[in-house]
Amino acid sequence: xxxxxxxxxxxxxxxxxxxxGKVNAVNNVSLEIREGQTVxxxxxxxxxxxxxxxxxxxxxxxxxGQVSNGEVLFEGQDLLKMKKGDLRRLRGKDFAxxxxxxxxxxxxxxTIGEQITESIIxxxxxxxxxxxxxxxxxxxxxGIGRGEEIFSSYPHQLSGGMLQRIMIAIAISCNxxxxxxxxxxxxxxxxxxxxxxxxLRNLKEERNMSMLLITHDLGVVAEVADYVIVMYAGKxxxxxxxxxxxxxxxxxxxxxxxxxxxxxNQRREKxxxxxxxxxxxIDLQPSCYxxxxxxxxxxxxxxxxxxxxxxxxxxxxxxxxxxxxxxx
Amino acid sequence: xxxYVLKRLLYLIPTLIGASMLIFFLYSLVPxxxxxxxxxxxxxxxxxxxxxxxxxxxDIERYFIWIGNLLQGDLGYSLQFQRPVxxxxxxxxWSSFFVAxxxxxxxxxxxxxxxxxxxxxxxxxxDSFITIIVFAAMATPSFFLGLILIKFxxxxxxxxxxxxxxxxxxxLTGWDYVKDVAEHMILPVLVLTMxxxxxxxxxxxxxxxxxxxxxxxxxxxxxxxxxxxxxxxxALRNALLPAITLFAFExxxxxxxxxxxxxxxxxxxxxxxxxxxxTVRDYPLLMGxxxxxxxxxxxxxxxxxxxxxxxxxxVRLK
Ligand SMILES: Nc1ncnc2c1ncn2[C@@H]1O[C@H](COP(=O)(O)OP(=O)(O)O)[C@@H](O)[C@H]1O
Ligand SMILES: [Mg+2]
Numbered sequence: 001x002x003x004x005x006x007x008x009x010x011x012x013x014x015x016x017x018x019x020x021g022k023v024n025a026v027n028n029v030s031l032e033i034r035e036g037q038t039v040x041x042x043x044x045x046x047x048x049x050x051x052x053x054x055x056x057x058x059x060x061x062x063x064x065g066q067v068s069n070g071e072v073l074f075e076g077q078d079l080l081k082m083k084k085g086d087l088r089r090l091r092g093k094d095f096a097x098x099x100x101x102x103x104x105x106x107x108x109x110x111t112i113g114e115q116i117t118e119s120i121i122x123x124x125x126x127x128x129x130x131x132x133x134x135x136x137x138x139x140x141x142x143g144i145g146r147g148e149e150i151f152s153s154y155p156h157q158l159s160g161g162m163l164q165r166i167m168i169a170i171a172i173s174c175n176x177x178x179x180x181x182x183x184x185x186x187x188x189x190x191x192x193x194x195x196x197x198x199x200l201r202n203l204k205e206e207r208n209m210s211m212l213l214i215t216h217d218l219g220v221v222a223e224v225a226d227y228v229i230v231m232y233a234g235k236x237x238x239x240x241x242x243x244x245x246x247x248x249x250x251x252x253x254x255x256x257x258x259x260x261x262x263x264x265n266q267r268r269e270k271x272x273x274x275x276x277x278x279x280x281x282i283d284l285q286p287s288c289y290x291x292x293x294x295x296x297x298x299x300x301x302x303x304x305x306x307x308x309x310x311x312x313x314x315x316x317x318x319x320x321x322x323x324x325x326x327x328x
Numbered sequence: 329x330x331x332y333v334l335k336r337l338l339y340l341i342p343t344l345i346g347a348s349m350l351i352f353f354l355y356s357l358v359p360x361x362x363x364x365x366x367x368x369x370x371x372x373x374x375x376x377x378x379x380x381x382x383x384x385x386x387d388i389e390r391y392f393i394w395i396g397n398l399l400q401g402d403l404g405y406s407l408q409f410q411r412p413v414x415x416x417x418x419x420x421x422w423s424s425f426f427v428a429x430x431x432x433x434x435x436x437x438x439x440x441x442x443x444x445x446x447x448x449x450x451x452x453x454x455d456s457f458i459t460i461i462v463f464a465a466m467a468t469p470s471f472f473l474g475l476i477l478i479k480f481x482x483x484x485x486x487x488x489x490x491x492x493x494x495x496x497x498x499x500l501t502g503w504d505y506v507k508d509v510a511e512h513m514i515l516p517v518l519v520l521t522m523x524x525x526x527x528x529x530x531x532x533x534x535x536x537x538x539x540x541x542x543x544x545x546x547x548x549x550x551x552x553x554x555x556x557x558x559x560x561x562x563a564l565r566n567a568l569l570p571a572i573t574l575f576a577f578e579x580x581x582x583x584x585x586x587x588x589x590x591x592x593x594x595x596x597x598x599x600x601x602x603x604x605x606x607t608v609r610d611y612p613l614l615m616g617x618x619x620x621x622x623x624x625x626x627x628x629x630x631x632x633x634x635x636x637x638x639x640x641x642x643v644r645l646k
Contacts, residue, residue, distance in 0.1 A: 059549055063450060092552030099550075104543040108642055109565050119551040154641040170551065 005032040005073075006178055006210045007056065007095075012070035014048070014055045020282045025051035025065070027234035027281075033178065038204060038211045040221045040242075042257070043231035046278050049214045050100075052231075053180045056212075057097055058087050074178070093123040095178040096171035100186050102163035106155040112139075113151035116170050123174045138169040143199060161192035165199065172203060179204065182214045197224060218261040222246060227314075230254050233278055233289035236308070240315030250317040252294050288320065296321055333634070340626050347622040348398070352391050355611045362407040362609045381407070394615070403616030408608050413616035417598065423493060424585040424597030427513055431520035432578055439525050440568075443532025447540060448559055458529070466526030474519045474592035481515065488514050491594035516593045520586055531574070535567040542566070572639050576632035580624040 014026035025048045033039045041049050054060050055067050058079060072079040074095060079087055099105045106115055116138060117131035126134065136147040142165040144150055155163060164184060171179055181200060185193035201224050204211050213224060221228055221242065229239040230253065238251040249255045256274040276293035288294070291301040298320060306318045363369065363377045378384045382393065397404065403413035442462075446455045465473075482490035489495065489512050500508050539545065540563050548562040549555075585599025598617070605613045637643050 057550055059546060088552050088554070090552070092550060097550045099543060099547065101543055105547045107544040107548070107562050107566070109569065109640065110562075118553065118557075122551070122553055122557075156642045167547070170547075 004035060004075075006035050006075060007212070008032040008071075008073040009052075009056070010071040010073070012052070012055060012072065013068045014051050014060060014065065015068050016051075016065035018282065020280075023065075023281045024234050024284070025281065026055060029070075029231075029234070029236055031229055031236065031239070033210050033212055035177075035210055036208060037226045038201075038213060038224055039227045039229060040225035041212060041214045041229050041231060042216060042218065042221055044278055045216060047231045048234040049216075049231055050182050051234075053097065053182050053212065053214060056095070056180065057091060089123070092119050092171075092176075093174040094176055095180065096174070096176040097180040097182065098164070098167045098171045098184050100183040102160050102167050102187065103155075105167055106163060108155055111152050111154055112158070112166055116151075116166065116173060119170060120173050134173065135169075138173055139166070141172075141203075142166070142169045143195075160188050161196065164188060164192075164196055168196075168199065168203070172207065172209075175207065176209060178210045178212065180212045180214070183216070184213075185220065186215070186217070193220075200224070218257060230257070233284070234281055235289065235318070237290065237319070238315075238317045240312075244312065244315050248312075248315075250311055250315075250322060251290075251319045252296055252321075253290050254317075288318075336630050336633070340630065343626050344623065347626075348395060348619060349391070351615055351618050351622065352394060353387070355615050356387050356390065360609060361611060365609050381405075398619065403620065404612035406605075406610055406613040408605060408610040408613065413613050416601065416613060417617060417620065420596060420598045420601050421583055421585075423595065424590065424599060425582055426509075427516050427520065427590075427595065427597065428582045428584075428586070430513060431517045431524065432582065434517065434521045435524040435528060436575070438521070439528035439532055440564075442525075442529045444536055444559065444564060444567075446529070446533045447536030450537060462526040462529050465522040468522075470519055470523055470586075470588045471592055473522060474515070474589060477515050477518060478592070488512075490515075491592075493596055512593075512595075516586070516589050516595055519589050519592075532567065532571070535570065536563060539563045539567045569636070569640050572635045573632040576628045576635055579628035579631065580621050583624060584621050 009029060009031050012026050012029045013024065016023040016025050027048070029048075029052060031039070041052065043049055051060070051065075056072050056074075056079065060067060067080055070080070074090070079090070082090075106112070113132065113135055116135040117128070120126055120131040120134055121128065124131075132151070136151060139147040139150050144162055144165055150158070150162075150166075155166075158166070168184075179200075184200065185196050188196060197220060200211070200213070203209070211224075213220070215221060225242040227239070228242050228245045230237055230245075230251065232253050238245070238249070238254045240248075245254065246258065249258055253274070260273055274293060279289055279292060286305050287303060288297075288301040288306050291297045294301065300320050304320075306320045306323060308316050308318045309322055310316050311322060361383060363374055363381070363383065369377070375384075382390060385393070394404065401414070403417070405411070406413050406416045409416050442458055446458055449455050478490050481487050491512075493512050494500070494505070494508050495512075498508065540559075545558060545563050548558045553562075583598070585597045585602060587599035587603050589595070590597040590599040591603070602614070602617060604610075605617075
């Protein structure tokens with residue numbers, strides 16, 4: 001049980017510059033991922049999931065934003081304090097990432113083979129021939145046949161599902177210990193989605209990786225997550241083990257998300273949707289950011305930020321409803 | 329692939345016929361000609377000359393005669409030089425070509441480098457500084473730029489010759505001759521480069537900025553590749569792709585001369601000849617030359633498409 005965290009994020013603050021001021025895309029986020037664990041990060045689009053992942057990767061474009069505060073400890077080393085070159089040598093090797101859009105994530109003018117082998121050659125100092133051998137094995141491993149043919153083809157010749165498999169092959173090519181997958185199935189057909197998820201899950205087991213899986217699809221969460229973190233407007237509002245969280249959601253937003261999820265065999269007249277919109281992330285006043293949309297909104301919710309409270313073993317929620325319950 | 333090229337070559341024919349009609353009738357419909365522009369000629373002499381040059385024939389007939397000659401590689405007879413147009417062009421076009429080629433290579437090299445550096449350091453001091461310089465160079469008229477360079481670099485400092493193509497009165501041969509011509513080329517090439525570099529630098533900067541934002545560049549970074557590799561292998565290749573077309577379009581410009589710059593530097597190029605032909609209404613020369621440039625233009629269009637096909641796997645022809 002007491003496995004060491006492979007990734008620990010403390011009080012991460014990531015801001016983007018915009019005309020109206022600074023956008024706190026990731027607002028004081030702390031989380032950890034243990035060895036072998038699959039952690040799912042969920043939330044509506046625009047709540048800072050990608051920004052969290054990009055901050056870990058050190059890939060926030062300096063012309064549009066920055067990590068202003070916090071720590072990102074990967075196996076105990078703070079990635080934010082690391083020299084650029086040292087970080088680059090870890091990136092793609094010890095931790096790797098795959099993205100939402102497989103169609104645009106590969107370079108259109110380089111062959112698949114070139115794009116798979118270049119990171120192997122960069123990180124593992126293999127010869128071209130050895131790298132090609134490894135590349136062919138990887139193509140096979142992610143479930144595509146005709147390795148040689150795929151190796152010399154260009155991205156536009158493959159389907160989205162195949163490209164995402166290639167992206168996965170690239171990501172695992174140097175045996176990373178942590179894989180970050182940012183909505184890896186969102187852009188794909190439903191049938192392909194399941195295949196890709198299966199592939200990710202199997203690879204994770206076989207290779208003993210940890211995984212941070214970003215999604216807004218609770219069906220995906222239910223299938224693969226060990227632990228779930230719910231984000232809203234740049235903040236974590238609830239987190240807990242998957243079964244616990246699905247059975248016993250605490251935060252009104254989490255409850256709303258679960259109610260909004262269509263359930264098979266349970267046709268309802270109308271799918272539930274959470275009313276309202278995500279607030280503008282610029283200049284938010286101290287308050288619960290969900291208060292405007294919350295049916296249980298109390299006066300304290302609009303004036304004070306709810307702290308993170310442990311409800312049960314490793315199940316935390318940031319909501320004034322439970323604050324009272326505990327303090328009374 | 330061979331079929332495609334053949335098809336494209338066939339398509340050139342109607343285009344060229346259209347161009348030839350336009351060129352011919354535009355020049356022949358303009359009132360007046362080479363003979364008319366000499367006021368000292370008697371009416372009889374004029375009639376003789378009209379008959380000699382075929383000006384007395386109907387336009388349609390003259391067009392077909394002209395086209396027939398074109399097809400045999402005969403561009404006509406220059407009235408002013410009293411020599412075949414092909415010979416006149418051959419005499420002057422190469423001096424224009426070498427200046428244009430040198431400035432083309434220089435322009436592209438500098439523009440790519442500056443564009444890439446500007447884009448990777450967007451809004452930095454270097455970027456802003458270059459932006460100002462580039463716009464200043466672009467906005468300066470060529471005659472002014474030329475005269476300034478002559479004043480400072482040729483007259484005051486005496487580094488380069490002020491004009492001409494070879495040192496007057498010299499009788500150099502072989503390597504010495506090449507060196508002499510190269511020295512005379514420097515200033516005109518410099519002017520042409522400074523004028524051309526602005527637009528192209530902006531173009532590469534914009535392309536590069538566009539490409540750097542793309543997902544596959546993010547992927548390249550996420551793989552832990554060196555920044556140098558990310559920029560030059562992943563981004564630049566994609567930014568250069570659309571420029572291939574642009575590069576092929578430069579082909580006609582290599583042969584069309586630079587009217588003002590050649591005038592300033594007294595460079596015996598085709599631009600100066602072209603201007604002169606206008607003043608004396610040497611229409612056969614103008615028509616032949618324009619037709620030649622039209623031909624180069626359609627060829628460069630075809631070349632642009634083919635080159636693009638070779639470079640971009642997405643349109644590569646099977
Ligand atoms: N490059 C950027 N420049 C400016 N704002 C950005 C940028 N990337 C993300 N944001 C803002 O940060 C917030 C979080 O975005 P993101 O992390 O992409 O959300 P998610 O992945 O959860 O959909 C959004 O409000 C978005 O507008
Ligand atoms: Mg996202």
